[in-house]
Amino acid sequence: MAHNRYEIAILGTGLGGLICGYILSRKGYKVVILEKNHQIGGCLQTFKRFGVKFDTGMHYIGSLQEGQILHKLFDFINVLDDVKVHSLDTDGYDVISLAGQKYRYASGYEAFINTLSESFPENHKDIEEYIRRVRQIAASSPLYNMRKINTHTFIDADYIKTSVDEFIASVTSNPILQNILAGNLPLYAGVKGKTPTYIHALINNFYIQSAYRIVGGSDAIAQSLAKSIRSFGGEIYTDCEITNIICDDNKAVAVQLANGERIEADSFVSNIHPQKMLTMLDTRLIRKAYRDRINALENTISNFTVYIKFKENTTPYLNYNYYFYEDGNVWNVNNYDVNKYPQSYLYMHQCHKENPQYAQSAELIGYMKFDEVRQWVNTKVERRGEDYKTFKEMKAQQLLAKLEESFPGINSAIEGYETSSPLTYRDYTGTHEGSMYGIIRDKNFPTQTLVSQRTKIPNLFMTGQNINSHGILGVTIGAAITCAEFLGLNEIINEIDNE
Ligand SMILES: Cc1cc2nc3c(=O)[nH]c(=O)nc-3n(C[C@H](O)[C@H](O)[C@H](O)COP(=O)(O)OP(=O)(O)OC[C@H]3O[C@@H](n4cnc5c(N)ncnc54)[C@H](O)[C@@H]3O)c2cc1C
Numbered sequence: 307m308a309h310n311r312y313e314i315a316i317l318g319t320g321l322g323g324l325i326c327g328y329i330l331s332r333k334g335y336k337v338v339i340l341e342k343n344h345q346i347g348g349c350l351q352t353f354k355r356f357g358v359k360f361d362t363g364m365h366y367i368g369s370l371q372e373g374q375i376l377h378k379l380f381d382f383i384n385v386l387d388d389v390k391v392h393s394l395d396t397d398g399y400d401v402i403s404l405a406g407q408k409y410r411y412a413s414g415y416e417a418f419i420n421t422l423s424e425s426f427p428e429n430h431k432d433i434e435e436y437i438r439r440v441r442q443i444a445a446s447s448p449l450y451n452m453r454k455i456n457t458h459t460f461i462d463a464d465y466i467k468t469s470v471d472e473f474i475a476s477v478t479s480n481p482i483l484q485n486i487l488a489g490n491l492p493l494y495a496g497v498k499g500k501t502p503t504y505i506h507a508l509i510n511n512f513y514i515q516s517a518y519r520i521v522g523g524s525d526a527i528a529q530s531l532a533k534s535i536r537s538f539g540g541e542i543y544t545d546c547e548i549t550n551i552i553c554d555d556n557k558a559v560a561v562q563l564a565n566g567e568r569i570e571a572d573s574f575v576s577n578i579h580p581q582k583m584l585t586m587l588d589t590r591l592i593r594k595a596y597r598d599r600i601n602a603l604e605n606t607i608s609n610f611t612v613y614i615k616f617k618e619n620t621t622p623y624l625n626y627n628y629y630f631y632e633d634g635n636v637w638n639v640n641n642y643d644v645n646k647y648p649q650s651y652l653y654m655h656q657c658h659k660e661n662p663q664y665a666q667s668a669e670l671i672g673y674m675k676f677d678e679v680r681q682w683v684n685t686k687v688e689r690r691g692e693d694y695k696t697f698k699e700m701k702a703q704q705l706l707a708k709l710e711e712s713f714p715g716i717n718s719a720i721e722g723y724e725t726s727s728p729l730t731y732r733d734y735t736g737t738h739e740g741s742m743y744g745i746i747r748d749k750n751f752p753t754q755t756l757v758s759q760r761t762k763i764p765n766l767f768m769t770g771q772n773i774n775s776h777g778i779l780g781v782t783i784g785a786a787i788t789c790a791e792f793l794g795l796n797e798i799i800n801e802i803d804n805e
Pocket residue numbers: 317318319320321322323340341342343346347348349350362363364365366367546547548549577578579609731734735736737741742743769770771772775776777778779781
């Protein structure tokens with residue numbers, strides 16, 4: 307590795323790290339990005355089994371029509387040409403299966419209202435009101451509309467201090483409709499009484515506008531960003547695990563790598579989970595109170611995934627996402643009964659080319675608490691032992707048996723499958739206990755559960771899903787917030803607007 311001194315060292319190549327790398331190197335900063343894994347991308351990583359590529363943490367994205375927010379942002383980070391997408395069914399991009407009944411989310415505000423009203427004719431006005439308020443919340447956020455602002459406030463306090471379930475209950479008293487409106491909560495690992503309304507509203511508004519699968523794998527986003535970063539003179543190194551962030555009396559001066567190398571820089575941007583980052587900092591600049599506050603924050607739940615390869619031309623391609631709930635309560639997913647596993651899952655076909663007739667592969671995702679795999683906490687990838695393999699096989703069989711109930715015959719179409727557990731996510735992305743979306747935002751402790759991009763060290767900043775929010779949109783906007791520390795937020799918004 308080159309041993310030049312860098313202006314900015316970015317720690318981790320997740321979406322947040324790469325977008326910061328893009329914005330800062332494009333502005334002329336001398337940037338280096340260091341990644342512990344062999345593959346860049348964090349949750350954008352893919353892997354190949356049975357000759358098929360599988361996504362690991364980016365399955366569908368929204369608001370990509372011209373003029374919509376992700377289109378604007380993708381244009382700014384110059385990935386539109388490299389990332390091919392396929393529109394999900396506009397008359398039902400998400401299907402929610404609740405206690406044996408199916409309900410569809412359609413694309414576009416009017417279509418969403420009309421389609422759900424077919425299932426809930428008496429609640430047409432409630433659904434209209436739901437959409438009106440979701441739109442109002444999204445419109446009230448300057449950052450989610452890339453409007454210039456004077457502060458970093460990004461959403462009205464009322465929507466931070468009410469929970470999703472309270473918000474939904476305020477628009478309809480129909481308990482089934484309440485559950486259906488929260489039906490895609492695995493997208494944000496919603497927790498009843500905790501998850502703030504704005505998270506639900508911004509995500510649903512994002513997907514209702516338009517919803518797409520990425521054709522051929524989410525690693526295309528990481529590859530495209532890396533190509534641009536290098537073209538701006540930025541450097542990216544993989545297989546570089548950072549073990550320490552070294553500080554003098556006033557600031558961070560270097561990072562220490564597991565291989566013994568030391569990389570110096572003027573400033574640092576960490577894309578590593580904040581709780582893990584703190585374990586790398588042994589300095590008086592980080593006071594105990596800050597460390598204790600960050601370490602006390604709870605993380606969202608993890609998942610167990612079955613990656614399925616189908617026999618050729620056996621399984622018609624489903625152009626929607628299927629959210630399954632055994633009983634009538636979508637909020638049980640965080641507190642599932644281990645003995646009744648799985649009571650819910652998310653099932654998605656992958657899109658390997660435009661307009662496929664048959665599916666080559668699918669992913670079947672169930673929530674999983676880390677406690678279920680805690681006995682293997684000290685093991686490493688591929689070396690966790692036979693009992694772990696048995697455990698994974700049992701969970702896969704349980705999920706596949708439940709899938710068969712909704713899609714009779716599906717198991718006989720499977721050529722092979724692979725699985726991942728919370729340990730896999732912990733080891734491939736470095737998140738705490740394999741948490742899907744990082745730290746839980748809690749409406750009861752709104753300021754305490756918001757993590758700032760600033761740390762107690764003046765030249766060390768954070769980015770990624772724990773800053774601002776998770777997902778393609780949350781992390782991209784979070785990266786702009788982080789880069790604003792170097793460039794000014796309105797300057798970045800200006801550039802995005804003028805792209
Ligand atoms: C199962 C799953 C499904 C998802 N589906 C979707 C979806 O459909 N749509 C959507 O918008 N979002 C989805 N998300 C969320 C989205 O993928 C994440 O919010 C986002 O990609 C996280 O980006 P990040 O910048 O926080 O980095 P991360 O992806 O967390 O990456 C962090 C990077 O830091 C590296 N790192 C950690 N420690 C070190 C170290 N010591 N030294 C060097 N490098 C280190 C890691 O290896 C990793 O590359 C999903 C997430 C999961 C888990």
